[in-house]
Amino acid sequence: MQLKEPQEVLLMGPGPSPVHPEVLHAMSWNTLGHLDPDFMEIMNQTTDLIRYVFETENQVTLPISGTGSAGMEAALVNMLEPGDKAIICVNGVFGTRMADVASRCGAEVIEVKAQWGSPIEYEDVKKALQANDNVKIVGIVHAETSTGVMQSLEPIVEVAHQYDALVIADTVTSLGGLPVKVDQRGLDVVYSGTQKCISCPPGLAPLTLNERALAAFKARKNAVQSWYLDLSMLTRYWGEERFYHHTAPVNMIYALFAALTLIKEEGLQARFDRHLLNSKALVKGFESLGLEMLTPETYRLPSLHAVKIPEGVNDTDVRGRLRKEHNIEIGGGLGPFKGNVWRVGLMGHGSQQANVERLLNSLAEVLQSLGHNCSGKEAIAAAEQVYKADS
Amino acid sequence: MQLKEPQEVLLMGPGPSPVHPEVLHAMSWNTLGHLDPDFMEIMNQTTDLIRYVFETENQVTLPISGTGSAGMEAALVNMLEPGDKAIICVNGVFGTRMADVASRCGAEVIEVKAQWGSPIEYEDVKKALQANDNVKIVGIVHAETSTGVMQSLEPIVEVAHQYDALVIADTVTSLGGLPVKVDQRGLDVVYSGTQKCISCPPGLAPLTLNERALAAFKARKNAVQSWYLDLSMLTRYWGEERFYHHTAPVNMIYALFAALTLIKEEGLQARFDRHLLNSKALVKGFESLGLEMLTPETYRLPSLHAVKIPEGVNDTDVRGRLRKEHNIEIGGGLGPFKGNVWRVGLMGHGSQQANVERLLNSLAEVLQSLGHNCSGKEAIAAAEQVYKADS
Numbered sequence: 017m018q019l020k021e022p023q024e025v026l027l028m029g030p031g032p033s034p035v036h037p038e039v040l041h042a043m044s045w046n047t048l049g050h051l052d053p054d055f056m057e058i059m060n061q062t063t064d065l066i067r068y069v070f071e072t073e074n075q076v077t078l079p080i081s082g083t084g085s086a087g088m089e090a091a092l093v094n095m096l097e098p099g100d101k102a103i104i105c106v107n108g109v110f111g112t113r114m115a116d117v118a119s120r121c122g123a124e125v126i127e128v129k130a131q132w133g134s135p136i137e138y139e140d141v142k143k144a145l146q147a148n149d150n151v152k153i154v155g156i157v158h159a160e161t162s163t164g165v166m167q168s169l170e171p172i173v174e175v176a177h178q179y180d181a182l183v184i185a186d187t188v189t190s191l192g193g194l195p196v197k198v199d200q201r202g203l204d205v206v207y208s209g210t211q212k213c214i215s216c217p218p219g220l221a222p223l224t225l226n227e228r229a230l231a232a233f234k235a236r237k238n239a240v241q242s243w244y245l246d247l248s249m250l251t252r253y254w255g256e257e258r259f260y261h262h263t264a265p266v267n268m269i270y271a272l273f274a275a276l277t278l279i280k281e282e283g284l285q286a287r288f289d290r291h292l293l294n295s296k297a298l299v300k301g302f303e304s305l306g307l308e309m310l311t312p313e314t315y316r317l318p319s320l321h322a323v324k325i326p327e328g329v330n331d332t333d334v335r336g337r338l339r340k341e342h343n344i345e346i347g348g349g350l351g352p353f354k355g356n357v358w359r360v361g362l363m364g365h366g367s368q369q370a371n372v373e374r375l376l377n378s379l380a381e382v383l384q385s386l387g388h389n390c391s392g393k394e395a396i397a398a399a400e401q402v403y404k405a406d407s
Numbered sequence: 408m409q410l411k412e413p414q415e416v417l418l419m420g421p422g423p424s425p426v427h428p429e430v431l432h433a434m435s436w437n438t439l440g441h442l443d444p445d446f447m448e449i450m451n452q453t454t455d456l457i458r459y460v461f462e463t464e465n466q467v468t469l470p471i472s473g474t475g476s477a478g479m480e481a482a483l484v485n486m487l488e489p490g491d492k493a494i495i496c497v498n499g500v501f502g503t504r505m506a507d508v509a510s511r512c513g514a515e516v517i518e519v520k521a522q523w524g525s526p527i528e529y530e531d532v533k534k535a536l537q538a539n540d541n542v543k544i545v546g547i548v549h550a551e552t553s554t555g556v557m558q559s560l561e562p563i564v565e566v567a568h569q570y571d572a573l574v575i576a577d578t579v580t581s582l583g584g585l586p587v588k589v590d591q592r593g594l595d596v597v598y599s600g601t602q603k604c605i606s607c608p609p610g611l612a613p614l615t616l617n618e619r620a621l622a623a624f625k626a627r628k629n630a631v632q633s634w635y636l637d638l639s640m641l642t643r644y645w646g647e648e649r650f651y652h653h654t655a656p657v658n659m660i661y662a663l664f665a666a667l668t669l670i671k672e673e674g675l676q677a678r679f680d681r682h683l684l685n686s687k688a689l690v691k692g693f694e695s696l697g698l699e700m701l702t703p704e705t706y707r708l709p710s711l712h713a714v715k716i717p718e719g720v721n722d723t724d725v726r727g728r729l730r731k732e733h734n735i736e737i738g739g740g741l742g743p744f745k746g747n748v749w750r751v752g753l754m755g756h757g758s759q760q761a762n763v764e765r766l767l768n769s770l771a772e773v774l775q776s777l778g779h780n781c782s783g784k785e786a787i788a789a790a791e792q793v794y795k796a797d798s
Contacts, residue, residue, distance in 0.1 A: 017429050017672060019665055022445045024437040031654060035438045038408050043658055044435040046415040047426045047608045049736045054413045081610070082473045082635060085653035089635045117634045211654055217438045219472070219610060219656035241632050243508045244473060244480045260741075262476035263602055265610035266423060267434055268659065274410055281408060345440045350651075 025339065026366075028375055029347035030161050030320055031189070032211035032218050033363035035275075039216055042274035043267050050264045058273050059264075063254065065276035066222045069191060069214070069284065070206060072198035076230055078254040079272055080221040080245065081265050084188040084209025087221025089117050090245040091184050091205045095153050095229065097238050098122030103144050103181065104155040105129075105136040105172075109162035109350050110186055114155045121241065126151070132352055133163045133322070135315045138171040145179040152232070153182045153205075158196065159189035161212075162350045164322035164359065166194070166315045173202045182229055188212055191222065192279055193291045193319040193363055204229040210268075213291070213319050215364030216275035219268040275364075291318040293406050294367045297399035298360065301376040304398035305383065305390040310357055319367070321360040322353065326388060331355045334382050342378035372399055416730070417757075419766055420738035421552045421711055422580070423602035423609050424754035426666075430607055433665035434658050441655040449664050450655075454645065456667035457613045460582060460605070460675065461597060463589035467621055469645040470663055471612040471636065472656050475579040475600025478612025480508050481636040482575050482596045483546070486620065488629050489513030491543040494535050494572070496520075496527040496563075500553035500741050501577055505546045512632065517542070523743055524554045524713070526706045529562040536570040543623070544573045544596075550581035552603075553741045555713035555750065557585070557706045564593045573620055579603055582613065583670055584682045584710040584754055595620040601659075604682070604710050606755030607666035610659040666755075682709040684797050685758045688790035689751065692767040695789035696774065696781040701748050710758070712751040713744065717779060722746045725773050733769035763790055 027034050048055040067077050080090045092114070096102055102123040104115040107130040119125045128144050130136045136156060145151055154176040158167050169185060176183045182204040187196045193213025198206050205225050211218035225233070225247070233247060240246040244262060252259035279287060295318035299309060302323050310322035325331055331348055335358070338344045347359035362372070373396045380392030418425050439446040458468050471481045483505070487493060493514040495506040498521040510516045519535045521527045527547060536542055545567040549558050560576060567574045573595040578587045584604030589597050596616050602609035616624070616638070624638060631637040635653060643650035670678060686709035690700060693714050701713035716722055722739055726749070729735045738750035753763070764787050771783030 017665070017668055019429070019433060019668060021433075021436045022439050022449070025439055025443060025445075027438065027440060029440055032438050032440060032657060038410070040435040040437075040658075042410060042412075044431040045412045046431075047418065047423050047602075048413050048416055049418060049420055049423060050609070052416060052730070052736060054416075058413070082477065083654050083656060086473065086635045089633065113634070120630055120632050120634055209654065211438075217656065217658040218441070218654040219659055239511055241511050242480065243504070243511055244477050263422060263474050263600070263609040265474060265608065265659070267431075267608040267662075268610055268656070271658075274408070277408055277410060339443070345443060 023343065026344045026371060026374065028361055028366060028371060029345045030359045030361055031363060033215050033361060034366040035215055035217055036278055036365045038278065039271050039274045043217065043271040045267065045270045047266050050266055051258060051260065055266060056258060058269065059254065062269055062273045062276065065273065065280060066224070068280055069276060070196055070198045070222065070224050071200065072224050074198065074224045074226050076247065076251055077224040078250060079269065080223050081262065082221055083218045084221050085113070086245065087207030087209060087223050088114060088186060089242065090221065090223055091207045092117045092121055093240050093242045093245055094233055094247045095182065095184060095205060096121040096123040097236055099124065100152040101126060101148055101150055102153050102155060103128055103141065103151050105141065105157065107134060107136055107163065107165060108132050108157065108160035110157045110160055114186065118155065133165060133310050135165050135167050138175065141172055142175045145175060145181065151179060151181045153184050155184045157186040159187065159317050159319060161189040161320055163353070164311050164317045164320045166317045169201050169203065177202065182232060189317065189320050192287065194288055198224055210272055210275065213364045214275050214279070215366065216271045219265060220272050291362065291367045293402065294362050294369060294372050295321065297369065297402040298362060298372045300402050301372065301395040301399040304395040305376065305380055319361060319363045322357045323360060324357055329383065329386060329388060337382045338378055344375055344378055369403060414734065417735045417762060417765065419752055419757060419762060420736045421750045421752050422754060424604070424606050424752060425757040426606055426608055427669055427756045429669065430662050430665045434608065434662040436658065436661045438657050441657055442649060442651060446657060447649060449660065450645065453660055453664045453667065456664065456671060457615070459671055460667060461587055461589045461613065461615050462591065463615050465589065465615045465617050467638070467642055468615040469641060470660065471614050472653065473612055474609045475612050476504070477636065478598030478600060478614050479505060479577060480633065481612065481614055482598045483508045483512055484631050484633045484636055485624055485638045486544055486573065486575060486596060487512040487514045488627055490515065492517060492539055492541055494519055494532065494542050494545045496532065496547040498525060498527055498554065498556060499523050499548065499551035501548045501551055505577065509546065524556060524701050526556050526558050529566065532563055533566045536566060536572065542570060542572045544575050546575045548577040549587065550578065550708050550710060552580040552711055554744070555702050555708045555711045557708045560592050560594065568593065573623060580708065580711050583678065585679055589615055601663055601666065604755045605666050606757065607662045610656060611663050682753065682758045684793065685753050685760060685763050686712065688760065688793040689753060689763045691793050692763065692786040692790040695786040696767065696771055710752060710754045713748045714751060715748055720774065720777060720779060728773045729769055735766055735769055760794060
């Protein structure tokens with residue numbers, strides 16, 4: 017067989033993110049049976065590591081056998097039944113998606129909106145809770161990948177719990193890159209994806225539920241509409257019983273195990289600090305290039321940066337040339353930001369000074385050739401000021 | 408990082424099956440973005456190869472981002488709406504699962520049963536179609552992994568189409584090991600898994616729909632209850648538009664691409680012949696060991712063999728020792744066959760003379776030590792007769 021491995025591309029878009037060679041290596045380990053004792057040991061260690069990165073002691077903690085959106089669907093189909101009321105906070109693509117998924121569960125969806133690029137206001141959630149009886153869940157995105165907005169979760173959890181609603185949090189673009197703190201924040205159901213700050217290839221969705229969420233799940237009147245994502249069976253496979261449900265994606269779980277082991281070796285705090293530092297340096301570099309960030313620093317994600325495209329510069333031209341001539345992927349805008357912003361990820365293994373500087377230099381080169389007045393050298397110098405100030 | 412690769416186990420259970428080293432290698436290729444032009448080229452080639460192995464020209468042909476059971480769920484949630492009538496043929500675990508999934512779609516499920524270990528009778532399907540108006544789909548398992556029964560599909564398709572019902576076929580344990588022939592047989596919706604006769608790690612579910620099924624899909628009144636599996640969006644991502652839906656499991660798709668390339672290099676007919684020959688040899692060997700097959704040759708799968716456990720022999724003792732002392736995995740029975748049968752797979756890359764003989768020898772050794780009178784040498788000789796007769 018003569019298959020050619022694709023050329024490496026530096027992944028600085030909204031995900032997938034660059035994968036550490038040891039994680040790629042673990043993906044190619046010998047496939048074991050999904051009920052094999054050696055594999056079960058890896059399953060145990062993997063769920064322990066997921067708890068570590070979520071900062072939770074929740075017993076029900078497992079990787080869903082699908083990408084991040086399957087994690088979203090798992091959270092919602094297990095918690096919602098037809099007629100349940102769900103407040104969904106919408107300020108970007110993933111809040112919009114959550115509302116769509118919730119409505120497909122037959123839930124009555126109450127949307128709390130904020131402008132794309134802005135966080136959800138606590139007051140608006142409170143008003144929605146006051147205006148609607150018996151809201152079962154409040155769904156909110158911690159890290160909105162479409163806009164780069166970081167959402168403050170504590171006040172939302174507090175008010176939701178006052179009204180006996182459970183909080184479902186989307187941490188796809190935050191887990192492993194910034195604090196999620198499931199237990200400390202009292203988040204009830206939390207899901208993520210593997211291909212962002214975990215730096216594992218896409219294919220799994222870590223999920224965790226606390227006792228409060230589990231009690232609500234156990235009080236369901238109807239079967240979960242998805243057999244594949246039904247936690248009553250998934251927990252029997254991932255729990256002590258090891259009761260066969262579906263064939264787990266064995267090699268993907270190897271990769272997640274390896275990626276999470278790397279995270280634990282680095283330490284969560286060191287990893288969060290690294291993400292923040294590289295993010296600050298990138299932003300300084302962008303500013304030196306004359307680019308403006310979409311979001312102010314107070315609620316800007318360190319993992320995903322939405323940067324405004326300068327007037328007169330063509331979005332796809334620049335991204336196409338970065339990909340073709342510099343082997344770098346960055347993302348385009350979505351929805352109202354299509355053509356207006358680029359989305360630049362610094363996630364997990366990808367959040368490195370070398371990547372920051374390579375992108376600044378390459379982007380400067382492309383922008384210069386399009387007549388935009390900027391200097392890669394100066395941008396790198398601006399970024400290096402940040403690193404120096406930190407050391 | 409000091410992670411230890413698990414020791415290789417010869418996978419001769421009901422799946423996952425042994426994975427070719429080149430497929431494992433492809434899994435560890437550099438992760439590309441899910442919208443990267445080089446990845447799109449791999450997507451195109453992969454869907455072409457899925458068509459090749461399904462023997463179909465169906466345009467809607469793609470891998471679902473989940474394991475085989477996600478393929479089952481994708482087929483049913485896209486085809487069924489609340490109140491639709493679904494005839495589901497049940498003669499094992501996977502027919503039972505299909506009925507469960509269909510009922511979670513709100514369908515009125517009419518079960519056509521046969522004893523576990525026997526195929527579904529055409530007459531029973533016909534009676535069910537006569538007795539029920541407006542049946543939308545007939546669901547049937549081509550290769551029942553729980554019993555080793557191969558189902559004849561042609562008569563079922565013929566009668567279903569007479570009554571304007573669509574046929575959904577589960578080919579999880581047949582695709583790539585025995586003829587599925589989607590177009591020739593007129594199968595309307597067909598799904599499979601990657602971890603059986605395709606010999607790719609678990610994690611994807613090839614799916615194909617013909618024009619008739621697509622017309623029924625387009626005539627739906629309600630949104631598909633699963634966002635993740637909704638074909639209206641999946642086909643936009645896998646089609647020419649490449650419209651972002653969810654982040655595809657990029658490295659899993661590399662592996663599927665490699666596994667299908669190997670199949671095409673071997674050729675479907677050669678592969679089917681190989682599966683059949685090794686199966687016949689294994690059965691002769693089992694018979695020489697004094698073991699009896701659950702199913703007669705006429706409807707016995709060449710990929711999965713249910714063999715009766717001799718009286719007085721403890722199921723888990725034998726499987727445990729095969730795993731521990733001989734590094735071989737075989738499967739136990741399910742449902743009524745728990746403790747009564749073993750399930751032995753010869754799937755894809757695993758269907759090899761060397762594996763047949765290694766299992767016969769190892770099983771003989773374990774059985775002998777438990778006081779069962781048999782000879783590994785004679786069993787291998789019996790198997791070799793089959794290979795000689797063929798050459």
